[in-house]
Every structure is written in structure tokens, then in C-alpha cells.
Amino acid sequence: MWRNLALFVIKNRRLLIGLLAIITVFMAWEARKVQMTYDFAQVVAPDDPDMVYFQQFKRQFGEDGNVLVLGMQDSSVYELRKFNELRTLTDTLSRVQGVNGVLGVTRLPRLVKDTATQTFRAEPIFRNFPRTQPELDSLMRVVNSQEFYKGQLISPTTGATLLALTMDPKYLNSSRREAVMQEILGRAERFQAKTGIKMHYAGLPYVRATMTTKVASEMKLFVALTIVMMAATLLMFFRTWSAVVFPLLIVLIVVTWCIGSMVLLGYKINLLTGLIPSIIIVIGIPNCTYLLSRYHYDYRKSGNQVLAMARVVRKIGLVTLMNNTTTAIGFVVFCFTNIAILYQFGLVATLNIFVAFAVSFILMPIIFTILPPPTPKQLEHLEAKPLTKLLEFFDYLVLERRRTVYLTALVLLVLASFGVTKVKSVSYMVDDLPKDSSVNSDLKFFEQHFNGVMPLEMVVDTGRPKGLLKLKNLERIDRLENFLRTQPVLTTPVSVVTFLKASTQAFYNGNPEFYRLPDNSEKNYVFSYLARSQSTKGTEGQLTSKLLRSFTDSTMQQARISLKIADVGSHNLDTLINNRIKPEIDRIFKGTDLKVKLTGTTIIFTKGNEYLIGTLKTSLWHAFLLVGVVVLILFRSIRAVFFTLLPNFFTLLLTGGIMGYFGIPLKPSTALIFSIALGIDGDNSIHLLAKFRQEMAANGRRVKAAITTTLSEAGTSMIYTSIVLFLGFSVFAFSEFGGTKALGLLMSASLLITNFSNLILLPCLLVTFEHGKDEDVIDQSGIRHYDDNYHEEDDDLELNLSRMQVQPKGISS
Numbered sequence: 001m002w003r004n005l006a007l008f009v010i011k012n013r014r015l016l017i018g019l020l021a022i023i024t025v026f027m028a029w030e031a032r033k034v035q036m037t038y039d040f041a042q043v044v045a046p047d048d049p050d051m052v053y054f055q056q057f058k059r060q061f062g063e064d065g066n067v068l069v070l071g072m073q074d075s076s077v078y079e080l081r082k083f084n085e086l087r088t089l090t091d092t093l094s095r096v097q098g099v100n101g102v103l104g105v106t107r108l109p110r111l112v113k114d115t116a117t118q119t120f121r122a123e124p125i126f127r128n129f130p131r132t133q134p135e136l137d138s139l140m141r142v143v144n145s146q147e148f149y150k151g152q153l154i155s156p157t158t159g160a161t162l163l164a165l166t167m168d169p170k171y172l173n174s175s176r177r178e179a180v181m182q183e184i185l186g187r188a189e190r191f192q193a194k195t196g197i198k199m200h201y202a203g204l205p206y207v208r209a210t211m212t213t214k215v216a217s218e219m220k221l222f223v224a225l226t227i228v229m230m231a232a233t234l235l236m237f238f239r240t241w242s243a244v245v246f247p248l249l250i251v252l253i254v255v256t257w258c259i260g261s262m263v264l265l266g267y268k269i270n271l272l273t274g275l276i277p278s279i280i281i282v283i284g285i286p287n288c289t290y291l292l293s294r295y296h297y298d299y300r301k302s303g304n305q306v307l308a309m310a311r312v313v314r315k316i317g318l319v320t321l322m323n324n325t326t327t328a329i330g331f332v333v334f335c336f337t338n339i340a341i342l343y344q345f346g347l348v349a350t351l352n353i354f355v356a357f358a359v360s361f362i363l364m365p366i367i368f369t370i371l372p373p374p375t376p377k378q379l380e381h382l383e384a385k386p387l388t389k390l391l392e393f394f395d396y397l398v399l400e401r402r403r404t405v406y407l408t409a410l411v412l413l414v415l416a417s418f419g420v421t422k423v424k425s426v427s428y429m430v431d432d433l434p435k436d437s438s439v440n441s442d443l444k445f446f447e448q449h450f451n452g453v454m455p456l457e458m459v460v461d462t463g464r465p466k467g468l469l470k471l472k473n474l475e476r477i478d479r480l481e482n483f484l485r486t487q488p489v490l491t492t493p494v495s496v497v498t499f500l501k502a503s504t505q506a507f508y509n510g511n512p513e514f515y516r517l518p519d520n521s522e523k524n525y526v527f528s529y530l531a532r533s534q535s536t537k538g539t540e541g542q543l544t545s546k547l548l549r550s551f552t553d554s555t556m557q558q559a560r561i562s563l564k565i566a567d568v569g570s571h572n573l574d575t576l577i578n579n580r581i582k583p584e585i586d587r588i589f590k591g592t593d594l595k596v597k598l599t600g601t602t603i604i605f606t607k608g609n610e611y612l613i614g615t616l617k618t619s620l621w622h623a624f625l626l627v628g629v630v631v632l633i634l635f636r637s638i639r640a641v642f643f644t645l646l647p648n649f650f651t652l653l654l655t656g657g658i659m660g661y662f663g664i665p666l667k668p669s670t671a672l673i674f675s676i677a678l679g680i681d682g683d684n685s686i687h688l689l690a691k692f693r694q695e696m697a698a699n700g701r702r703v704k705a706a707i708t709t710t711l712s713e714a715g716t717s718m719i720y721t722s723i724v725l726f727l728g729f730s731v732f733a734f735s736e737f738g739g740t741k742a743l744g745l746l747m748s749a750s751l752l753i754t755n756f757s758n759l760i761l762l763p764c765l766l767v768t769f770e771h772g773k774d775e776d777v778i779d780q781s782g783i784r785h786y787d788d789n790y791h792e793e794d795d796d797l798e799l800n801l802s803r804m805q806v807q808p809k810g811i812s813s
Helices: 002-011 013-031 049-061 080-094 133-144 177-195 204-238 242-264 273-302 305-336 340-370 385-400 402-421 438-450 471-485 496-507 520-535 539-551 570-588 601-635 638-661 668-698 703-734 738-769 792-799 808-812
Strands: 067-072 099-103 109-114 119-124 161-167 200-202 454-461 558-565 595-599
Touching (some): 002 305, 013 340, 049 454, 049 595, 049 601, 067 204, 080 177, 109 496, 119 496, 119 520, 177 204, 200 204, 204 242, 204 273, 204 438, 242 340, 273 340, 273 703, 305 340, 305 601, 385 703, 402 638, 454 601, 471 558, 496 558, 638 738, 668 703, 668 738
Antiparallel strands (some): 109 119, 454 558
16 A cells, blocks of 8 residues: 555656645635634633533623733822823723723722712712822822722732723733733833833733733744754754755645644634644654655665655555554544643644644655755765664663663652652642743732732622621621631622622711621611612712622622632642631531632632643543554554553653652643653654564564664664654743743653663563564564565565656656
């Protein structure tokens, strides 16, 4: 089959080049439509109870993660001139398309009692803007007397203040987000330039916008760096520009198909799919180098380009396909999950790994049978002395020092096992951004002055309609809120209780001492004022009604408690919720019908990471199983499965040990590498095992001779491939995202380790457990295509070059 395929490709090269050109132009046309995703991926299953409840919460109370905050700490902002600039900034931001509302000091409303109508009226504190500093100071005293806002807009300890912008979700989840964010940040920077007051930015809209921008820029950077790195590597190996330009051209064609396929599948670029073009380049280049090195090897033997390339396709076609299949397994296992971001990543990567294989196996034979034949200088890499000496050393270790190898492997396994126990699973909302980034430094500002900005929500269900009108229920909610105020990583809660406290304060003409729940004697008066306020026409009635709707359901059965929390990490969040908050909830609401449910973006994000890590662990076992099945089909031997999987288990365990010793936490981005590494590292195992079986069949099953030949011939291409992959994945170490950087470093470490496991440990196992002539003859039907010398002359006659209507001299010219 592979011989006929080689003949077909070389004979019909014009047709195939034209067909590939048409498809590439179409994919390029589609690729220009690719878009970035403007929302965090939902990694929790849609039918998960917590996710179902969160979606219900958003339908009831609205989005919790659409607030962008701008903060400042400078007492000069309360000077009249700068305060006027703050008012201008606040007013202009409120008019930006995509901003639903702005809450800041200059626009603060307060509840005022209207005894004539027996209602509460919401009126702006700065109804008439101050013209003198004393007027401003007087109004600021009114602002500071509004207990409702303490800890929300003004820090009671440091005096820092913020602007809270409520963003329109329609803008946040579309390509218009970037323009909106640029306008907001541009106006804030002009305010900073005019006043000299440093501005800080936080909130999920800002974090998401920053990450989206960085993903887009890094995708371009990685593609460029990968191309440069691969070009330098190919030139170093083959010492000819044709071996650089054409393999890179092939992988760029595949990258075009890759991006086009994302558009055709309806996917957008996110943090994971943004890595695929660079990964495809890194994985696609070894296909080309493998073909090219084998072509050079066979051309040196035959001196005929067409014959050499036909032999290459015939002899390594199936093994290369199996290698690509093994690589794809590292990605295809993600398609078995119901997590959209993983499914998309796995599907796009898997499809384009096979595209890379197909395109390289079509274009490489065509191109290099058209180009002039390789010169003796270009063939010198086949006899590279440093590489030859290294492989001879490996051969010495395998044949003469197996006990040392096994002892070294055992020591490494023990050390790695201990290192794995030190690996901790933890993730943060802004985990992937560097610690010295402006996002993290600004986040620390808000955590220092306001305890945090990440959303955390609670819902208290009284169990019956109008349950919130009962004072005893409100008092229990108040006790819970008083406890929450004692937690240093939580902001002051906002709820119907705090609103009722503000109403009581307004009932007593704004006296801060009366910021509390009404007692039994006051309750009817305060509630009747509120009821009439909601039915009042005009802005005041709408504002009161809107505030109540934000924190209660229509039946007054459920109360929302809204807080912000510091980005403390999944481990600390779990400790806070399960060891502090939930026990206190059980204590406060014990013996009542009231139920408290925690939800919000932060809870879902943390659960999503835990769910994702669990899914990736399952995917790793699936990858082991699938690799084993591929090996079993290919070699029809259970022992071959053992020989393949054991060295790769060794590699992954050592990689996990490195994580433990260097304090790299287990999170989605680092858990991802194990399945990918297994797929890529499995290629080398299959490659070496296939060559070994072929040599066993060729030399009368002499194990040691087969190992020596295998290491000298297969070892060269395996080291080349490892170097290419190592350099390619090391590009990701330049990422600003911690997860992407860890992916690059750990994959590079894995590729270094695999040279030990597959070029030393695996051959040792083969020498130890393969018994040569004493062993039953293995079924060779599945491995005949690996034999470099198997009836080579007969096969050359069968090729019948005249069938291709191509003359070797004409081709070589």
C-alpha cells in the first residue's frame, strides 16, 4: 500500500499540488474570520448542581462578574479642583457605550425621609456641586456619615476610594469589549495625567480584557518564535536552506488549515486553542525532519532520488502514521470530556496533527524529488561525530552497565515519588498572569484597601413567601453578615439587611447611630415608608424598587448577600468556606427553616479548576489505555505494550517530581502536559521498538546486535526529533501566562527525560526480557514495513520507475 502511495504521489504531483493549493486558499479565506473569545470558558459541566444553581442565580439577580473598578488613594482628590476632575471623569464614563452605570463619590445617592408623603426619597448628595473648598468639606462629611457605603466605595481605614462601573454583558462578550475598555482606560489615564493621582484597575471585565489581549499577542509571538527556532534547528541539522524553507512552508500551510478549521467548526481563540498553531509547527517539523533524514540515508545508499523517496514512504509511512496517532492520543482524550475548552482544544489539535502528517507525506516527496539531489556536504549530518559518540555511549550503558542503569532509574523513581507527594493543587483567579504584572499589582491595591474585588455571593432562602418581612429572619441574616465582616479577606456585605439599616438611618434623619435594623416598634413605620417609596412614580421610586430587586426575589422569600473576596487561591478559599463560613452558618441558622447557599463566579471558577484537574487525570489514564491499544494493534504483543508504557510512566513520574521539588502547583495548565507528553514521548518508544523488531527479524534474533543497530540508526532521528520538540516547546517559556510558561518548561523537561527512558532504559529492558533465539518467533506481518534491507532489490524492481513517467536525471536536474 505504502509503495503504491509513494508512486501515486510522485506521479500525480501537479494534481496534488493544485488540490492542496485550492484547499489552502479556501482555509486562508476562512482563517481571516477567526475571532477571540471574550468570556472565561465554562469548565463546570452544565448539569452540575452548582452550575445549575449559579445560572438560576444570574436569571434571578443578574450578573455578578460585570463590575469594573477604578481605584485611587490620594487625599488631594478631595481638593476642589481635583474633585471637579473626578466628577468629570465619572460623568464621562457613565456616557461610554457599554457602561450601564457608574457609582462613585461624586454621584452617591442617599435615602432621605419625606414626612409629607411618608416615603424615602433617593437624592444625590452632590445635587448642587460645591464651588468652594468649605462646601466640599461639608458635603464630604455627609458622604462619610453614610454607613451603607463604608468599605464599599471609601475605605474607612486608608481613605482610598473607587469608581464602580457596571458593564453591559452584551459588550463584555463581544468584539466590542476592546474598544469599550480602551475608551474607559484612556479617560482614566487622562484624569491621571491632569491630577497626578495614580489610578488602579481591577474586576473581572478588566482581567478578562487583559488576558484576551495577551492571548492574541502571544499567539502571534509564539508562531514567530517557533518559526525562527525551527529554522535555526533545521539549518543546523541539514546545512541547506531547502531543508529549512520547505518544511517551514509545509507547517505554515498546516497552520493556515488549523486556523481555518477553527472557524469552520465555529470555535474562537482562547488561552488553549491559541497555543495550537505553535504546537502544530513543533509537532509537524519532526515529520519533515524524519522524512528528510531517512531520504538522505536512502539516497546515500541508492544514489537515486525517486527510488530513495519511494523507499522512505514505503518503509516509514506506517510507523510515522502510528507515531502521529500516538501524538494525537495525547490530545484526542480531551474530546472525551464535556468541558468545552478542552473539547475544542483536543479536537482542533487532533485533526490538524493528521493534516500535518498528510500534507508532509504529500509535499515532501514531491518537493525533494524535484529539487537537485543532496550534496555530500548535506549528507554529513548522517555521520555527525558528537551524535555518533553519544549513541555509542548509550550502547555501552545498555550492553555493559544495565545494573547501573536500573539502579539509577530506581533512585530517580524514589526521588520522583517523594517529589510528587510535595505537589499541591491550587489555582487563582489571575493565576496565569505574572506576579509583577499591572493586573496583579492593582489587585493587591484593592485587596489592601477594600479586601478584594472578586465576586462571592450567598442566597438565604427563608422557605416561604414574604419570609424576609419577619424581623427574626432578618436578625439571623444580620448575625451572619456581622461574622462575615470579621473575615479579613471579605469586603463588607451588601444585602437587603444593609439596605434596611440605611432606611432606618434615613428614618432618623441620617443619624449614623441609627444604622441598624429597625426594632419591633419601628419595623412597621420603616416598612410602610419603603412600600410607599416603591409605588412612588419618578426616579426615587424606581431607584428604591431597583435596589430591593437586586437583593430580594419578587416574593420576598430569598435574600441575596453580595460580597467581594481577595484572590486567596482555591486552597484558602476552600478552607474559608468549609472550615469557617459553613460552620458559622450551621450555628446561626440551626433549628430554623432558613437555608443558605454559596455561589458566584469565584465559587464556580474554583470548582471548575478542581473539576478540570480531575478530568485531566482521567484523560491521562485514557491516554495510557489508547497508547497501549495502538501498540497492541501495531506489534500484536502484550510485551510490546509493557516495553512502551513503562519508560513513559517513568518519564511522567519524573516530570511530576520536578513539579514537586520546584514548587510548581498542579493546576489545569500543568495537569494538561501529562497527556500531551505521553502522546509525544510514546512516539519515540514506538519508533525504537519498531526498529528493534525489524532488526531482530533481519539478523536472526540476536538481541544485542539488534540493539546496537537500532541505537545507531533509530537513535539519530529520535535525538533529532527530541531536540526539535525541546526547542519548540521551550518557546512557551517566554509567555507572560504562568500556566503557558509551566507548559513549556515541563514539556521541555519531559522531552529531555524521555531520551534517558527511551534510548537507555527501554533498550535495557529489551536486552533483559527479550530472549532472542530462545523465544518463540514473533508474528512479523505487522512489522515487515520497518525492514530497511528486507528484499530491497526485489522491491526496487517492483517500483518499476517507468510507471511514473519520470526520468531520474530529469528529476535530479
